[in-house]
Amino acid sequence: MEMIQRISDIYRRMTHASMRAGREPDAARLIAVSKTVGAKAVYEAYDDGLREFGENRLQEAQKKTVELRGLDITWHMVGHLQSNKAKQAVDLFDLIHSVDSLKLLRLIDRHAADMGKVQRVLLQVKLSQEDSKAGAHEKELEEILNEAGSMGHVRVEGLMTVPPFFDEPERVRPYFRRLRELAGSLGLRELSMGMTGDFEVAIEEGATMVRIGTAIFGERDYA
Numbered sequence: 001m002e003m004i005q006r007i008s009d010i011y012r013r014m015t016h017a018s019m020r021a022g023r024e025p026d027a028a029r030l031i032a033v034s035k036t037v038g039a040k041a042v043y044e045a046y047d048d049g050l051r052e053f054g055e056n057r058l059q060e061a062q063k064k065t066v067e068l069r070g071l072d073i074t075w076h077m078v079g080h081l082q083s084n085k086a087k088q089a090v091d092l093f094d095l096i097h098s099v100d101s102l103k104l105l106r107l108i109d110r111h112a113a114d115m116g117k118v119q120r121v122l123l124q125v126k127l128s129q130e131d132s133k134a135g136a137h138e139k140e141l142e143e144i145l146n147e148a149g150s151m152g153h154v155r156v157e158g159l160m161t162v163p164p165f166f167d168e169p170e171r172v173r174p175y176f177r178r179l180r181e182l183a184g185s186l187g188l189r190e191l192s193m194g195m196t197g198d199f200e201v202a203i204e205e206g207a208t209m210v211r212i213g214t215a216i217f218g219e220r221d222y223a
């Protein structure tokens, strides 16, 4: 199948999921996760109409933004961000989805101040007990948000999560629902949740952004 057919199939499924949940047909935005994919494929997706791309490694993203400079692209950082890479991340990304500590948020605020930028961020939340997953604990969110309120160069727009992997997408529904409840109670609007295997469930549960790689670009080749 051509990429444009895969993309229109995803949009069709996104629209249906939105409508099933009684939401506007375009309630969720598609973030194309282009990690491991070359600039040429990103350009093809751009040519097919996509404008928002997600990366998870600084060096790789830096290279791609240079190769694709001049295009009207919104870049999203969806991978774990180490403190020592915060400055580069502020320099490169429009929205950082993976802020998981107050320490990291303070660093981002400081670097954004130096660059005269207000950095848009999401707080990544860890809703499961898996040790391998990054994210702040839900109990920490209020404290992070309180302090964020006094930072002049970050804007926390919402929450993001990567739930445990299940073969059966229905099993992730409680995680997505929990993230929506948390965002609601904290007064946050954006919900970054849902990937290739479960984006329809995520949209039914209120996702405003889905992060999709494989369904657009095919299986990743990490070689």
Ligand SMILES: *Cc1c(COP(=O)(O)O)cnc(C)c1O
Binding pocket: 033, 035, 056, 078, 079, 162, 195, 196, 197, 211, 212, 213, 214, 215
């Ligand atoms: C790789 C990745 C995605 C995309 O996953 P697919 O299953 O390929 O759609 C989404 N979110 C994050 C954080 C990722 O690292």
